[in-house]
Amino acid sequence: MGKGGFHLETQDPIIRLAIADKFLNLARANSLWPMTFGLACCALEMMAASMARFDIARFGAEVFRPSPRQADLMIVAGTVTKKMAPTLITLYEQMPSPKWVLAFGSCAISGGPFVFEGQYNILEGVDKIVPVDVYIPGCPPRPEGLLEGLMKLEEKITGTRRFPTPEQKW
Amino acid sequence: MVKAIFEDIRKKLNNIDVKEIAYAERGYHLAIEANLTDIVAIVEFFNSKGFYLADLCCVDYVEYLELVYFFNNHQKLCRVKTTLKLTPEKPVAPTISHIYTMAHWYEREIHEFFGVYFDGHPNLTYFFLHDGIDHYPLRKQQIPVPPEDKKLLNSFKPEEEEDYFSINLGPQHPSTHGVLRVVLRMDGEYVLSAEPVMGYLHRMHEKMAENRPYLQFLPNPARMDYPAALLFNLAHVTTIEKLCSIEVPPRAQYIRTITCELNRIASHLLYLGSFPADLGGLTPFLYAFDDREQILDILERITGSRLTYCYFRFGGLYNDIDDTFIDGTKQFIKRMRERLGMYEKLITKNVIFINRVTGTGILKQSEIPLYGCSGPVIRGSGIPFDMRKVEPYAAYADIDFEIPTGHTGDNMDRYMVRMREMEISLGIIEEAVKKLPSGPYNAEKVPKKLKPPKGDIYHVVESTRGETGVYVVSDESDIPYRMRWRVPSFSNLMTFPALAKGTLLADAIATLGNYDIVVPEIDR
Numbered sequence: 001m002g003k004g005g006f007h008l009e010t011q012d013p014i015i016r017l018a019i020a021d022k023f024l025n026l027a028r029a030n031s032l033w034p035m036t037f038g039l040a041c042c043a044l045e046m047m048a049a050s051m052a053r054f055d056i057a058r059f060g061a062e063v064f065r066p067s068p069r070q071a072d073l074m075i076v077a078g079t080v081t082k083k084m085a086p087t088l089i090t091l092y093e094q095m096p097s098p099k100w101v102l103a104f105g106s107c108a109i110s111g112g113p114f115v116f117e118g119q120y121n122i123l124e125g126v127d128k129i130v131p132v133d134v135y136i137p138g139c140p141p142r143p144e145g146l147l148e149g150l151m152k153l154e155e156k157i158t159g160t161r162r163f164p165t166p167e168q169k170w
Numbered sequence: 171m172v173k174a175i176f177e178d179i180r181k182k183l184n185n186i187d188v189k190e191i192a193y194a195e196r197g198y199h200l201a202i203e204a205n206l207t208d209i210v211a212i213v214e215f216f217n218s219k220g221f222y223l224a225d226l227c228c229v230d231y232v233e234y235l236e237l238v239y240f241f242n243n244h245q246k247l248c249r250v251k252t253t254l255k256l257t258p259e260k261p262v263a264p265t266i267s268h269i270y271t272m273a274h275w276y277e278r279e280i281h282e283f284f285g286v287y288f289d290g291h292p293n294l295t296y297f298f299l300h301d302g303i304d305h306y307p308l309r310k311q312q313i314p315v316p317p318e319d320k321k322l323l324n325s326f327k328p329e330e331e332e333d334y335f336s337i338n339l340g341p342q343h344p345s346t347h348g349v350l351r352v353v354l355r356m357d358g359e360y361v362l363s364a365e366p367v368m369g370y371l372h373r374m375h376e377k378m379a380e381n382r383p384y385l386q387f388l389p390n391p392a393r394m395d396y397p398a399a400l401l402f403n404l405a406h407v408t409t410i411e412k413l414c415s416i417e418v419p420p421r422a423q424y425i426r427t428i429t430c431e432l433n434r435i436a437s438h439l440l441y442l443g444s445f446p447a448d449l450g451g452l453t454p455f456l457y458a459f460d461d462r463e464q465i466l467d468i469l470e471r472i473t474g475s476r477l478t479y480c481y482f483r484f485g486g487l488y489n490d491i492d493d494t495f496i497d498g499t500k501q502f503i504k505r506m507r508e509r510l511g512m513y514e515k516l517i518t519k520n521v522i523f524i525n526r527v528t529g530t531g532i533l534k535q536s537e538i539p540l541y542g543c544s545g546p547v548i549r550g551s552g553i554p555f556d557m558r559k560v561e562p563y564a565a566y567a568d569i570d571f572e573i574p575t576g577h578t579g580d581n582m583d584r585y586m587v588r589m590r591e592m593e594i595s596l597g598i599i600e601e602a603v604k605k606l607p608s609g610p611y612n613a614e615k616v617p618k619k620l621k622p623p624k625g626d627i628y629h630v631v632e633s634t635r636g637e638t639g640v641y642v643v644s645d646e647s648d649i650p651y652r653m654r655w656r657v658p659s660f661s662n663l664m665t666f667p668a669l670a671k672g673t674l675l676a677d678a679i680a681t682l683g684n685y686d687i688v689v690p691e692i693d694r
Contacts, residue, residue: 036344040371040690041396041478043348044440048476051459066344083300084349084370087341113389114373116381120307121300121372140477 006097013098022158028072028098029157032061032150035071037091039078042105042140046077049143059150059162068094073153074130075146079107079114080123092130100157102149103132106139113139171246172199175219182215183208191251197412197628198240198249206264209254213266216241216250222539223266224249225628225656226276228284229643230310235261235284238641240628240656244539244548244555249628256286265290271540272664283308285315298369298693307377334362339679341370347444348689352666352682354675361678364670366663372693379653384410384484384620387653392478394655395691397437398634399479400430400469402691405631407482408563409640412629413622414484420565421609422486427565427602428499429469429481431595435506436465437634438592441686445585446517448683449526454517461509468498484620485613496603503596510593518589527581531669531681534579543662545636546587547685551579557632569601581684588686619648635659635686655694659687 006013013021038046050056050064065071068091080088092101103126106112111124126132133156136149155161172190179188179202187203204212224240239252256263265288267273275297277288282296285306299307306313340351349370355362375394379387391406392399404426411418443458466476472491473481481488517523533543535551548555554573558566574590576583622644630639636658645651662685670678 037342039349040373041393044396044477048459048463051463052456053460053463068342079371079373081300081370081372082302083372084341087370091342113393114378116378118381119374119377120303120305121374142476 025158029154030060031063032059032073032100032153033063033065033071034061034073034075035068035091035095036064036066037074037077039076039080039084040107042077042107045140045143046075046104046146049146054143054147056147056150059147059154061150068092069096071095072099073102074099075102075104076108076126076130076132077104077140079112080126080129081121082123083121085123085129088126089129100133100153101126101130102146102153103127103135104146104149105141106137109135109137171243171248175248175250176200178219179212179215183211186212193249195412196626197630198251200248200250202250202252204252204254206254209252210264210266210269212252213239213269217269217539219243220245220539221248221250222542223270223272223276224542224637225639225641225654226266226273226280227641227654227656228280228286228308229652229654230258230284230308232258232310234258235286237263237280237286238654239266240639240641244553247560251628261286262289264288267291270542271668272542272661275660275664282306285309285313297367298372300369307374308380333357344447347683347687350663350687350689350692354670354678356675359674359676361670361673361675364667364678366666368689368693370693371690373690375694376653376655379650381649383648384622384650385618387650388483389478389480392480393690394657394694395633395635395638395688396477397440397688398433399477400433400473400481401631401633402638403479403482404430404564405629405633405638405640407484408631409627409629409642410484410620410622413625413627413642413644414620416485416613416616418485418613419610420607421490422611422613423565424602424606425487425491425611426482427569428491428599428606429472430564431599431602432465432469432499432502433479434634435592435595436462436469438588438595439465441588442513442517445683445686446523448679449523451517451520451523454513457509457513457516461506464502464505468495468502471495471498483612483616485616487611490611496606499599499603503600506592506596510589513589518586524582526677526680527585527684529578529580529582530673530677531581531684532579533665533669537665537668541661541665543636543665544658545632545634545662546584546591547636547662547665549574550576550584550587552577557630557637561630563629563631565602565605566598568605569598571598581680584684621646621648630656633658635688635691636662657691657694659685659689659692663687663692 056062103109108126114122134149134152136145189201191201193199221241221243224242227238229236235256237254241250280286281294282298337354341349351367353365375390391402395402439458439462443455446454470476473479533551538548552575554575556573571594574587624646626643628641639656641654643652669681
């Protein structure tokens, strides 16, 4: 079963268009539209990434959409509480396919510093409720982290990396 | 003031157990032990004297539950702690929500977390916790919630009346600054009623404080109020220092003042970007973030992080500042003074901006004690009340600065107060840098494992949004028995339903954006 030409569970296209698919993926990877969806502290770093210094627009991902119906990338920036989880699922389902999820920060990855014995209010990792494509660690991650995460996602979509990985000199 | 109130209580209310307390040790002047029959009379007495309800919290001592009411006065500092003991099985207390409007929310919070019932409360429903909760989280023993009690507000229930409709503002909405949800009942474009629903970011900070040593709780306050992380860090650190009587060297006090004021400007810059954005003008956002990055650069060099700082330690700092920091700060002050002139031309004198914010969201001075709000919100209404002046901490006692105030209490006044505050903060930093003493930056012989003496303490810090109070109860172990955070946004937001009523939706959004709320701080 599919919706909008995409398989509901695997997110793969139902009809493959061979070479045209490659072209479409290239277009998708270079114009990701994230949803304006800040949960907690990490949202501020997400905002910083879209401002002048880090300039997310260089990678075509600056069009933050307040409506999930116009977005194809959900950046889960912050702690997901049990009260917020149903809303998050609704938002994810409202996004048209193909869609991707970035878990931004320790809280979205695993609950971060708020995991302890007897915790009663947070979800330990957003991947328990929605499929996550890229994980960006940090508390909060730096904006450069988000940019690197975006490039990882582009790599996942197109199969090739936009820039070569910088050589590690330490 | 304290003496006069002391005598007044003696005269007006007979048989009341009122004691004078050593203020320097405990952080409050008077302590009253009330009982179920006279608590309402006591609260009415304080209301008639113009006191505001600073905080209402609960402590579970297993044998009994204790409600703690803190009253304070805007004219002259006089903090009164009133306690009321309750039985742990089916605890019932009389409501004070008909006297102080703010008590509505405090009582609902206590009902959720401790299971205390308030007799006569009009709407004792949940608004913090999720549907699946089955016990009272902050009770020391696991006590199940009775099923008939879970009148939760999580699901959206449309009204059945004709001509009106309900809309959900949030939890995913760009102008709620995070995950606040407001249920609005609308008549066309006009707001009939607005009811905030919180708890979408309740991260159990108060519960976490109860299961880890004082030192391990250090990173948490920064995550409560992330735009002004250092100020919350300072609130925690100064409270514990006061409780353990640790002397902080003057150099550390000055560095704390400088870094805190830098952080305050960074937080106000975020407001300066997001408030016009709520009104539809996205340009200032880019300018404000540009300046904010300069501050983050300066602070990052010494604290090691960009946002959630954990720089202060008990008795001092994590590390000392150097000349590069001081040069950078001086350069920033020079740059920021020029930029403030530009902001005035860009935003303050913009005709659309002026028309949108002047005369909307008026908070009258007479209503403020009922809500107990603080910070720029009350200063905009003309009350010159600033904890930095009233109860100086760090190095604020040695530095001369003025408190900006507004006149009418509309959105424009609150905006102007914040703009002036940025200028004043620059002055404070300049003076503190000039006076910066040399010497050690850490107190000697602070034990790694702090074991404060038995007792409680209430300490207040002026954060960007207002009065941030920490109430700590110690039982001589290295883990706090109870740590209560009194947060400014919570009481500031309480005025929103009253201000939004009868206004256009767009004006209500302007008011909400103007309050500069931070949701993790409200939810804790």
